[in-house]
Amino acid sequence: MEKYLYIALFAPLVSSLFSALFTATPKKQFVGIVASFLIFSAFVSSYILLGHIMDGGEPIHVEMMTWMATGNLYIPFGFVVDQISVTMMMVVTLVSTIVHIYSIGYMDHDKGFNRFFAWLSAFVFSMMILVMSDNYAGLFIGWEGVGLCSWGLIGFWFHKDIATWAANEAFIMNRIADLGMLIGLFLVYWNTGTLQYEGAFAAFAQLDTATLTWIGIFLFIGAMGKSAQFPLHTWLADAMEGPTPVSALIHAATMVTAGVYLVIRSNELYSLIPHVGLFIASLGAFVALFAASMALVNRDMKRIIAYSTLSQLGYMFAAAGLGAYWVALFHLMAHAFFKALLFLGAGNVMHAMHDELDPFKMGGLKKVMKWTWIMMTIASLALAGIFPFAGFFSKDTILEAAFAEHHMVIYGVLLFTAGLTAFYSFRLVALIFHGEERYKIFGIHPHEAYRFMLIAMSPLLILAMIAGVFQAPFFEMVEEILGAAEYHIHSHVTLWIMLVGTQIFVGLAILYAYKKYGTWSSVPDGSSKMENSFIYKLLYNQYYIPYAYEEYIVKPYNEISEILWTKVDQKIVDASVDGIAGFFYSAGENTRDMQSGNLSTMLKWMVAGIIILLSLAVVFGLAARYSGEIMAILSGLGV
Amino acid sequence: MEIGLNHYLILSTILFAIGLVGVMRRKNLLLLFFATEILLNSVNIAFAAISHYYGDLTGQMFAFFVIAIAASEVAVGLGLLIVWYKRHGTIDLESMTSMRG
Numbered sequence: 059m060e061k062y063l064y065i066a067l068f069a070p071l072v073s074s075l076f077s078a079l080f081t082a083t084p085k086k087q088f089v090g091i092v093a094s095f096l097i098f099s100a101f102v103s104s105y106i107l108l109g110h111i112m113d114g115g116e117p118i119h120v121e122m123m124t125w126m127a128t129g130n131l132y133i134p135f136g137f138v139v140d141q142i143s144v145t146m147m148m149v150v151t152l153v154s155t156i157v158h159i160y161s162i163g164y165m166d167h168d169k170g171f172n173r174f175f176a177w178l179s180a181f182v183f184s185m186m187i188l189v190m191s192d193n194y195a196g197l198f199i200g201w202e203g204v205g206l207c208s209w210g211l212i213g214f215w216f217h218k219d220i221a222t223w224a225a226n227e228a229f230i231m232n233r234i235a236d237l238g239m240l241i242g243l244f245l246v247y248w249n250t251g252t253l254q255y256e257g258a259f260a261a262f263a264q265l266d267t268a269t270l271t272w273i274g275i276f277l278f279i280g281a282m283g284k285s286a287q288f289p290l291h292t293w294l295a296d297a298m299e300g301p302t303p304v305s306a307l308i309h310a311a312t313m314v315t316a317g318v319y320l321v322i323r324s325n326e327l328y329s330l331i332p333h334v335g336l337f338i339a340s341l342g343a344f345v346a347l348f349a350a351s352m353a354l355v356n357r358d359m360k361r362i363i364a365y366s367t368l369s370q371l372g373y374m375f376a377a378a379g380l381g382a383y384w385v386a387l388f389h390l391m392a393h394a395f396f397k398a399l400l401f402l403g404a405g406n407v408m409h410a411m412h413d414e415l416d417p418f419k420m421g422g423l424k425k426v427m428k429w430t431w432i433m434m435t436i437a438s439l440a441l442a443g444i445f446p447f448a449g450f451f452s453k454d455t456i457l458e459a460a461f462a463e464h465h466m467v468i469y470g471v472l473l474f475t476a477g478l479t480a481f482y483s484f485r486l487v488a489l490i491f492h493g494e495e496r497y498k499i500f501g502i503h504p505h506e507a508y509r510f511m512l513i514a515m516s517p518l519l520i521l522a523m524i525a526g527v528f529q530a531p532f533f534e535m536v537e538e539i540l541g542a543a544e545y546h547i548h549s550h551v552t553l554w555i556m557l558v559g560t561q562i563f564v565g566l567a568i569l570y571a572y573k574k575y576g577t578w579s580s581v582p583d584g585s586s587k588m589e590n591s592f593i594y595k596l597l598y599n600q601y602y603i604p605y606a607y608e609e610y611i612v613k614p615y616n617e618i619s620e621i622l623w624t625k626v627d628q629k630i631v632d633a634s635v636d637g638i639a640g641f642f643y644s645a646g647e648n649t650r651d652m653q654s655g656n657l658s659t660m661l662k663w664m665v666a667g668i669i670i671l672l673s674l675a676v677v678f679g680l681a682a683r684y685s686g687e688i689m690a691i692l693s694g695l696g697v
Numbered sequence: 698m699e700i701g702l703n704h705y706l707i708l709s710t711i712l713f714a715i716g717l718v719g720v721m722r723r724k725n726l727l728l729l730f731f732a733t734e735i736l737l738n739s740v741n742i743a744f745a746a747i748s749h750y751y752g753d754l755t756g757q758m759f760a761f762f763v764i765a766i767a768a769s770e771v772a773v774g775l776g777l778l779i780v781w782y783k784r785h786g787t788i789d790l791e792s793m794t795s796m797r798g
Binding site for chain 2: 654655656657658661662665
């Protein structure tokens, strides 16, 4: 079985290195094919490992080699395939296989075709390290690796200023959070003496609550950055500047869920500190609502889906914070399927519309893009949580968990957000695929994506439809490691009311969205009454948070930097260093005339030097000899 | 009047001063060598006188070494001087400024 572990881990690395060989050459179709094949082999290996674990096999634990061994510190390159990591491996390899194949079509005309695959596979490799590592240090390496690859892929079209800006924003925001994570790791090591999960979890039970709370908080700060939770959320929407397959893989299905994975992985820590868990759950619920509200009015297709991702991450954190770790992991998996599908569908639309992102400029596309329409509709149904699609099983369980744990505020917020989710998802679908064909004004002739791209997407389509049936086997698999908390509402009547009520509520939201936007016929120009209302402006400008960051953090920071640069750096640091160098330089410049080359002059200088040195020797000799007397005279003078 | 150590040392100092002035003032390479010889020999006088004064032969031995080294230095120096003269036709110090910085 170890063999499969190594294939799953290193096939993406091989793929990345192989593609990297061709980065300087023009597009080569086989690079994409080889990369996809290698990622697919990682997927097959993961699938075999999943079979092994599901059959009740022991978790596979290997120590490839020693990484650091100094004094008491021992960190190996160790990898573990257990119930949690195998789930993540399946999600990562499956979605990335599909995205790789899809990208062959999507990046067809791009000059950076080969480079794209090098980055994308490098990302998969980093993500595999992140989820498979058996210690926090390895997780951190993967964590930084995915951050780096995310930076490279958001800024893939580096000739666009906005793309590089977004890439840097994502990278810097993650650095801020990673500092928190790093402090968390130091605290873990400091207090337990190890970074191995097993050893650290075993030692957590003996620590006092205050220490555990700090560890939990700092690790969660890291998770907040990676999973774009408030207040570090702005980078995710801006990250949509990257190519759409990247958004599907990194900013929907895998990397952004790494924060959730961290919390789930550290469940033994967080179950010891339920008050931090409650904070996580509250923040998650808040972000769910907060992000969904921004998605309501946005006019950028990819940003709407990005806010939806943010909102769903909030759901996952809400579940994980309440101790329902397996529910969070299940929602993570289901969400990866339908959200990746939604993004890839959006990619098809973007291609058809020549990179137009405003859904108000589309409309009526279902005639020309039948399959994309079907896929995005089903993905949206799954996202909205309509029975019997994937989202119903995962999201309703989160609602049930909140209800069963008697956190009614969280439950209420999540329930309301479910309605908003349905509304904005179908607002998007209705605007893109229904109503009048507004794109004709702009002279665009849309066309369906390549057939093989659609076929590549079909596994996601099927999974978005049927992932619910995996709930029971999934629960059986992970209950050993994540706790057997099944969330049953005591009374059946209550349960049914909840289920049916939620469905009706969500269904009404969908109908309302169709009614309002299904027959839309014009492109808004900012003159309507709604567009001028305060709430619309507030939501459309993302609560003015990016503006506030710009105004109150970036600009003051820039000004302080400017002052430090011109005043401190240039006037003090540089000036003193340059001054010293300048002194010696000018001293040399002024004394070079001595080197006239005339022996006679040189001899005169030599004699002068000897006399000076001799007289110094005499003076110091005398001073040393009569030091007692000199001291006496000086003290007499009162020095 | 008996000739004592001080007289020798005064003679040595005078000679040293003469040599030093010669080293600084002379423009002819050959005379520069003469001045150097005067410098060295002034030191030799001081060595020999002090050696005698203390009844210790080390100083006189040192003077012999200085004489030997002075001789070899002059041998090498004169050789170079002759080569220089053959090349340039002059041994004036003012003509030797190829080391100008």
